[in-house]
Amino acid sequence: MCKSSSGSLEKLTVLIITPTPKSIIMEFQKSLLEYISQSLMTTDETIAIAEGVTSGCLQLAFSQMPNATLFYKGGLTTYTMQEKVKILKVDAHEAEECDCVSENIAETMALNVSKLFESDWAIATTGYCTPIRNSSYKIYAFFSFAYKGEVVLTKKLELHPKTQALNAQLYYTEFILGCFKSEINQLMILK
Numbered sequence: 001m002c003k004s005s006s007g008s009l010e011k012l013t014v015l016i017i018t019p020t021p022k023s024i025i026m027e028f029q030k031s032l033l034e035y036i037s038q039s040l041m042t043t044d045e046t047i048a049i050a051e052g053v054t055s056g057c058l059q060l061a062f063s064q065m066p067n068a069t070l071f072y073k074g075g076l077t078t079y080t081m082q083e084k085v086k087i088l089k090v091d092a093h094e095a096e097e098c099d100c101v102s103e104n105i106a107e108t109m110a111l112n113v114s115k116l117f118e119s120d121w122a123i124a125t126t127g128y129c130t131p132i133r134n135s136s137y138k139i140y141a142f143f144s145f146a147y148k149g150e151v152v153l154t155k156k157l158e159l160h161p162k163t164q165a166l167n168a169q170l171y172y173t174e175f176i177l178g179c180f181k182s183e184i185n186q187l188m189i190l191k
Helices: 030-042 057-063 081-088 092-098 103-117 165-190
Strands: 011-016 024-029 047-051 072-077 121-127 139-147 150-159
Touching (some): 047 057, 057 072, 057 165, 072 103, 081 103, 092 103, 103 139, 103 150, 139 165, 150 165
Parallel strands (some): 047 121
Antiparallel strands (some): 121 139
16 A cells, blocks of 8 residues: 655755745655665666656656666656657547546556666656646546556545645655555565
8 A cells, every 4th residue: 555655754855946936845755765766776677757747746856866867767747648649659549538647548658658768667647736627626646657568556646626736746746656665665575
């Protein structure tokens, strides 16, 4: 089971300066980032990211991990349906039917970003961070992990419809990182 990591643990704070008077502060649990980093280095495995709804937050988190260049191959933010179809080879008909937000879309994104970057692992996200008509005014996301060409985990996260967009993106990111840690743990135990 995936759990959100919260508590009084040491956090890595990233300040993003924007052209507006309001800057954005993102915090990642330092121990979580270090654990994922160490695990990927220990297993000598690599990872790539394909993001929609998280809009680069996961890529930012991976870039902040110790020794990221040893395992983090890179990522893509494909926010529109057209880009997901063109770059990540999502089926256009299916994408139109579900507004490019479904379990299968997340799985396709994960598998294809892994192929594109030739990585062992991949994480993909797609969903909504604001309630709109296409989401039935709900906020939710799908994420998927691929490992060595196979989908190993896909989940749906649902948030309260009044959740602010940035808070939704940050929550998705933290939750997905916690799930990824759990998935790495399970595979390391099995090896």
